[in-house]
Amino acid sequence: MAKVIEVKNISKLYALGVVQFNTLRDSLLERWRLWRGERKSPLERSLSSNTFWALKDVSFSVERGEIVGLIGKNAAGKSTLLRILSHITKPTEGRAILRGRVGSLLEIGTGFHPELTGRENIYLNGAIFGMRKSEVKRKLDEIVAFAEIEAFLDTPVKRYSSGMYVRLAFAVAAHLEAEILLVDEVLAVGDISFQRKCLGKMGDVVKEGRTILLVSHQMAAVENLCSRALLLEKGRLTLEGSTEEVIKQYLKGNGRLSEKFFKGEAQGHVQIKMTLLSEDGHPVDTVRCGEDVTFVVEIHTEIPLQKAGLGIGISDMWGQRIATFHTHYQCDSKWEIQEKAIFKVTWPENFLCPGPYLITASVFEGEVAISYWPNAATLNIAPSDYFKTGKLPNPSHQGYVLVKGKWEVRDL
Numbered sequence: 318m319a320k321v322i323e324v325k326n327i328s329k330l331y332a333l334g335v336v337q338f339n340t341l342r343d344s345l346l347e348r349w350r351l352w353r354g355e356r357k358s359p360l361e362r363s364l365s366s367n368t369f370w371a372l373k374d375v376s377f378s379v380e381r382g383e384i385v386g387l388i389g390k391n392a393a394g395k396s397t398l399l400r401i402l403s404h405i406t407k408p409t410e411g412r413a414i415l416r417g418r419v420g421s422l423l424e425i426g427t428g429f430h431p432e433l434t435g436r437e438n439i440y441l442n443g444a445i446f447g448m449r450k451s452e453v454k455r456k457l458d459e460i461v462a463f464a465e466i467e468a469f470l471d472t473p474v475k476r477y478s479s480g481m482y483v484r485l486a487f488a489v490a491a492h493l494e495a496e497i498l499l500v501d502e503v504l505a506v507g508d509i510s511f512q513r514k515c516l517g518k519m520g521d522v523v524k525e526g527r528t529i530l531l532v533s534h535q536m537a538a539v540e541n542l543c544s545r546a547l548l549l550e551k552g553r554l555t556l557e558g559s560t561e562e563v564i565k566q567y568l569k570g571n572g573r574l575s576e577k578f579f580k581g582e583a584q585g586h587v588q589i590k591m592t593l594l595s596e597d598g599h600p601v602d603t604v605r606c607g608e609d610v611t612f613v614v615e616i617h618t619e620i621p622l623q624k625a626g627l628g629i630g631i632s633d634m635w636g637q638r639i640a641t642f643h644t645h646y647q648c649d650s651k652w653e654i655q656e657k658a659i660f661k662v663t664w665p666e667n668f669l670c671p672g673p674y675l676i677t678a679s680v681f682e683g684e685v686a687i688s689y690w691p692n693a694a695t696l697n698i699a700p701s702d703y704f705k706t707g708k709l710p711n712p713s714h715q716g717y718v719l720v721k722g723k724w725e726v727r728d729l
Contacts, residue, residue, distance in 0.1 A: 319380065319381045319416070320378045320379065320380055320381075320416070321379060321380065321381045321415065321416045321417055321496065321497055321528050322378060322379035322402070322413070322414070322415055322416075322497065322528065322530065323378045323413065323414040323415075324375055324376055324377050324378070324398075324402075324411070324413050325376055325411050325412055325413070325414070326374050326375070326376055326410060326411035326412075327372055327374075327375045327376070327398070327401060327408045327410070327411035327412070327413060328370060328372050328373050328374055328375070328408060328409050328410040328411055329370070329371045329372040329394075329397055329401065329406065329408050329409050329552075330368055330369070330370055330371075330409040331368065331369045331370075331371055332367065332368055332369075370552050371394050371397040371552050372394045372397055372398060372401075372408070372552045372553075373552045373553050374410075374411070374553070375394075375398065375411070375549075375552075375553065375554045376411075376554070377547055377554060377557055379528055379530060380528070381526060381527075381528055382523055382526050382527070382528060383523070383528055383529075383544065383545065384519065384523050384528075384529040384531060384542050384543045384544065385529070385530050385531070385543055385545050385546065385547065386531050386532075386533065386539035386542070386543035386545070386546035386547070386560060386563070387399075387530060387531065387532045387546070387547050387549065388532070388533070388534075388536070388539060388546055388547070388548055388549070388563065388564065388567050389548055389549035389550055389567065390550070392551075393549040393550055393551065393552065394549050394551075394552040394553075395501070395532045395549055396423070396501055396532065397552075398549070399421070399423060399499045399501050399530070399532060400423065401413060402415060402419070402421075402499055402530070403419060403421040403423065403499055404419075405421075405423070415497055416496075417495075417496030417497050417528075418446050418447070418494060418495045418496050418497070419495060419496075419497045419498075419499060420446075420489075420490035420491075420493065420495030420497065420498045420499070421490070421498075421499045421501075422483075422486050422487055422490050422498070422499065422500045422501060423499070423501045428442065428486060428489075429441075429442075429474050429482070429485075429486065430474075431473065431474055431475035432473055432475065433473065433474065434470065434471045434472055434473055434474065435461075435464075435466055435469060435470045435471070435472065435474055435477070435485055436457075436470050436471055438474055438485070438489070439453060439457060439460055439461075439485075439489055440453050442489050442493060443456075443493055446493050446494055446495060448493065448494060452494075453493070456492050456493065459492055460485075460488045460489060460492045460493075461488075463484075463487075463488040463491070463492065463514070463518070464481075464484040464485040464487070464488035464489075465484060465511070466481055466484060466485055469481060480511075484511055487515055487518075491515075491518050491519075491522055495527070496527050496528065497527065497528045497529075497530070498519075498522065498527065498528070498529045498530070499529075499530050500519075500529060500530070500531045500532065500533075501532045502532055502533055502534065512633075512634075513633065513634065513672055513673075516538065516541075516542065516634050516673070519531075519542060520542070529542075531543060535636050536564050536567075536568070536636060536691060537632060537633075537634055537636030537675050537691065537692070538634055538636070539560060539564065540560050540561065540564055540675075540691060540692045541634050541673070541675060541692065541695065542634075543560045544559070544560060545557070545558070545559065545560060546558070546559070546560040546563035546564065547563065548563045548566060548567055561692070564691070586618070586619040586620075587616065587617070587618045587619075587680050587687060587688040588616070588617045588618075589614055589615065589616050589617070589678055589680065589688070589690060589693065590614070590615040591612065591613065591614050591615075591676065591678060591690075591693040591694045592612075592613045592615075592694075593610060593611070593612060593613075593676075593694055593696060594610070594611040594613060595608070595609075595610070595611075596608055596609045598611075602694070602695060602696065602697055603696075603697040603698070603699055604667065604696070604697075604698065604699070605698070605699045605700070605701035606667070606668070606669065606670070606671060606698055606699070606700060606701040606703040606710060606719060607666050607667065607668070607701055607703045607719075608666070608667060608701070609663055609664065609665050609666065609667070610663070610664050610667050610696065611661060611662070611663040611664070612629050612642070612661070612662050612663075612664070612676070612694075613659065613660070613661050614627055614629070614659070614660045614661075614678060614693075615657070615658075615659050616654060616657065616658050616659070616660065616680060617656065617657050618654055618656065618657075618680075619656075621653070621654065621655050621656075622652075622653065622654040622680075622682050623651075623653055623682070623683075624651035624652075624653075624681075624682060624683040625651060625652045625653070625654045625658065625680065625681065625682060626643070626644040626645050626648075626651055626652075626680075626681035626682075626683075627643075627644050627660045627678065627679070627680060627681065628641060628642070628643040628644070628645070628678065628679040628681065628686075629641065629642040629643070629662065629676065629677070629678055629693075630676070630677040630678075630679075631669075631674055631675075631676060631696070632674065632675045632676075632677065633672075633674065633675070633717065634673055634674070634675055636675070639669075639674070639717050639718070642662050642664070644660070644681075645681065645684075651683070667698070668703075668718050668719045668720070669696075669698045669717065669718060669719070670698065670710050670711075670715050670716065670717055670718065670719055671698050671699060671700045671709075671710060672697075672698055673695060673696070673697050673698075674695070674696045674697070674698065675691075675692060675695060675696075676692075676693050676694040676695065676696055677689070677690060677691050677692070677693055678690045678693040703719050704719075704721065
């Protein structure tokens, strides 16, 4: 496949303090130091002791049609790298080659003129992409509908809320003819229903052969969207590989999960296999609203467990927990496992709204979690006539869960 992004030995140096010559005395002192043989100027001495490498010798490439995750702690250099790729900032060393039109979703305020209306900014961005006015006009209605800003289309964007701004920015970048999307955490500002819509749209964008470089602290979103990830630490690219491998290393270094959470290294090797079953007992990854779904977890352990337990979490694609099944709270017993066991729990008449959900799993020994799988399975919920009214549930209107209510109306 063709490489559309090539980053070659990119480094970015920032000076934390710079000495300036403002007086005749400063200039005379500088000449005196040079006469004494001090070859470094005050500026050079300042840079040598008060500099910060935001990026140092970073190299990687991204192929057409990939979604690649870029993760790391705060101040690791992620946003700096995206600003360089967006041609907002110049690198100190190295170069970046991008083959195609670039759409950037960076921090709030980037890409739009605050005094122009939403409509005018859409046309402005289209012109930046090299599109004719007629081409932008054909996509205008689709952009406005996706961004959900019909009532504010002719309002200056400086009066938009942060959520409105982000919705419009994403809609413009996704629908106009940008072959490369650079996305930097901005989706965290939008509401839950819009985040889910953006996840689906990014999947569509990749199917069209376009490329996304995604920066996010939402590991669930990175794990489900990206087949490959990059880990930045203190400005250096320390790991490049499968998303699962890179996230595992990031979580270890970030102190968010202890060593024992990863395949049981601290307390024996524990492996699991999760299968989802439909009402008729067949393996599935999709069920409809209101249908039974059964979670079957097969556990293999190299060290016998004396008080084994299991937790199964259901989250949205950004990692927000929605519901949990847990033996500690729902069962009186703990189990001995010598080598292998199968846990099985059925959720009768699931009440999830249509959409994709992330299933996590944790194996416990007593009260201690010894292994954790952040992406044990994915469950897709398809629409159904859940309320028996002939109307399909709409996630944008009803959130995550479907609630049946007993209605009573009296004419007063």
